[in-house]
Each structure stands twice: as structure tokens, then as C-alpha cells.
Amino acid sequence: MMRRLVFFSTAVFWLVVLVLALTTGNNGEPMRNERPAAKADKLVTMAEVARHARSEDCWMVIDTQVYDLTAYLPEHPSKPSIILPWCGKEASEAYKTKTKGRPHSEQADQALANYAIGRVE
Numbered sequence: 001m002m003r004r005l006v007f008f009s010t011a012v013f014w015l016v017v018l019v020l021a022l023t024t025g026n027n028g029e030p031m032r033n034e035r036p037a038a039k040a041d042k043l044v045t046m047a048e049v050a051r052h053a054r055s056e057d058c059w060m061v062i063d064t065q066v067y068d069l070t071a072y073l074p075e076h077p078s079k080p081s082i083i084l085p086w087c088g089k090e091a092s093e094a095y096k097t098k099t100k101g102r103p104h105s106e107q108a109d110q111a112l113a114n115y116a117i118g119r120v121e
Helices: 002-023 046-050 092-097 106-113
Strands: 057-062 065-068 116-120
Touching: 046 057, 057 092
Parallel strands: none
Antiparallel strands: 057 065, 065 116
């Protein structure tokens, strides 16, 4: 009886470890969906984007994709003031060059996908 209990407990433990490993990222947090398809395929006009031009409500267009970067502003590695002038606007060139002639990293491109909300008409 004791042997069965030890075997069963060990099996359950490893099953839980496997499930947690498959459902969390490298840092132990639940993995986020990179780009929710239904939300990211919504059509948005530039007039609608222009209405979201404040730090409390910041949307921008990068390569025809619309992003809501409001929640990201405080997380940006440099000051939010770098992004704020582009809220409510088309910002592809600014994003591609960081307005200094340097591209964003691959990690930045991947993180950006989390904020996609639609594409511009």
C-alpha cells in the first residue's frame, strides 16, 4: 500500500511539473498570446487612431498595424516622452529607426505584437 502511494504521489508531482512547464514562459509567468487574431484583424481608420493621441490613451500605426501602447508607455526602456509624439499617428519610420537611424531589436518586435488591436483601413 505504501509503495502505491509513493508511486502515485510521484506520478502526480511530475505531471504537475510538466503542465506548469508547458504553460509558463521562461520567467515563470503565464505565457501571453502574442497576437490575438480577432482583435488584431479589426479595421481601424486613421481618424479613429488620431482620437487616441494622449499618454492616457495612446494608439499608433506601424506598417498598417494599429497598436494600443497605453499600457506599454511606463514599461518602455527609455522615457515615455520618446513615444508620446507619435501617439495618434503613423509611426512606421520612427519605430524602424528609433528616430536615430537604429532599428528596434527582435525582442521589441515580438513585444509589439502583444499590443496589436487592428489594422488601418
